[in-house]
Amino acid sequence: MIRLRLPNSRFEDLGDFVRLVWRKTLIADFKKGELERAVRRKFRVEVSVGAEDGALTVTTDNPDVERFIAFYIQSNLGAMLRNRYTGRRVIYIHEGMDVPLLGYNAFGLIDRGTNLIQVRGVSGCNMSCIFCSVDEGPYSRTRALDFVVDVEYLMKWFDWVAREKGKGLEAHLDAQGEPLLYPFIVELVQALRDHPHVSVISMQSNGTLLDDRLVEELAEAGLDRVNLSIHSLNPEKAKILMGRKDYDLEHVLEMAEALVNAGIDVLIAPVIIFGVNDDEAEAFIEFARRIGAGKRWPAIGFQNYIPYKFGRNPAIARPIPFKEFYAWLRRLEEKTGMKPLVLRPEHFGMHRRPFIPLAFQRGEVVKAEVVLPGRMEGEMIAKARNRLIQVIDANARVGEKIKVKIVRTRHGIYVGTRA
CATH class of the missing domain: 2.40.50.140 (Nucleic acid-binding proteins)
Incomplete structure (x- = not known):
């Protein structure tokens, strides 16, 4: 019996299929019958394919069959790759494709004229927040596929952007979704930490995919801050806002504390929908204080709900003008003593830098x-x-x-x- 294991992967038996789970976030399902027929055509032997304890099993002791199966899977992986959480097809972008990593919103790099560079290695999300500005997650009605960018290719472009922008950069890992879906997230943080132009590495996350081991790995790699999206401290309300019945608020709160204990600063970042969760503002502040959030940067980043053309805009959400929102924040500052709540770029060390020159002009x-x-x-x-x-x-x-x-x-x- 052959037991095939591939790096950073595990196999699962799904009946008529075997599933390859690669780096926890990507999957590919192979029909057992097709794998068995491929072996039969090549070696003129009958085999049975399955999965057990994370390994692909094949009922033969022929090492040539093992090498053939490994080659077959790796050769077909690109066409079959899917996002484990959205179920959508994944296009893996690497240097050989010659796809630029500037100009598009869903992946690559974004320069908004400051010393902060948004780094987007992946699209897709494991949650389906009812107010999501880009209609992301497993229940999306508009998103048809996902992208993953090879980490070495992403860093090649980041290096070029960094040299154009100068030293003292903040590399902010975000996404149209959840950055922790990126299969090379630890390697990316480490590569950015080693870059001479990077001073701060921050990340946006809903926290659901964190565990104690990943927190330690991110801390060791050099992650400085996580902007943690927690929208309610009530478990049932949180499930509604996150759009998932399996959302585990207790786990996310534990991970927030684990991040702080590992030396990674935390900024709690709730989206405030007035009439829904604005009454929890003081509870958010108290939680941030209790875990020791905001050691180097602000501890709380309340966000005003904004409807978007291609986002989810639930009927329960009542947008309010920013003038009214900022007045609400100032009253909270006075009442709780938590400052700053009205956040400005300088609170994060952000300042203006020249844009990378535009490649096109509007109307061209x-x-x-x-x-x-x-x-x-x-x-x-x-x-x-x-x-x-x-x-x-x-x-x-x-x-x-x-x-x-x-x-x-x-x-x-x-x-x-x-x-």
């Missing part, structure tokens, strides 16, 4: 090559001048050359339409 028509399908129906991703362009209402094939009219360039995120 450019010839671009379609390189990837988009995340939503009718969207494609094209490249030109070493930048990506989100092309909306595009009926085109990957590899096709098209004319694109640039309609948006804000913060170096390029959106266009067919010209």
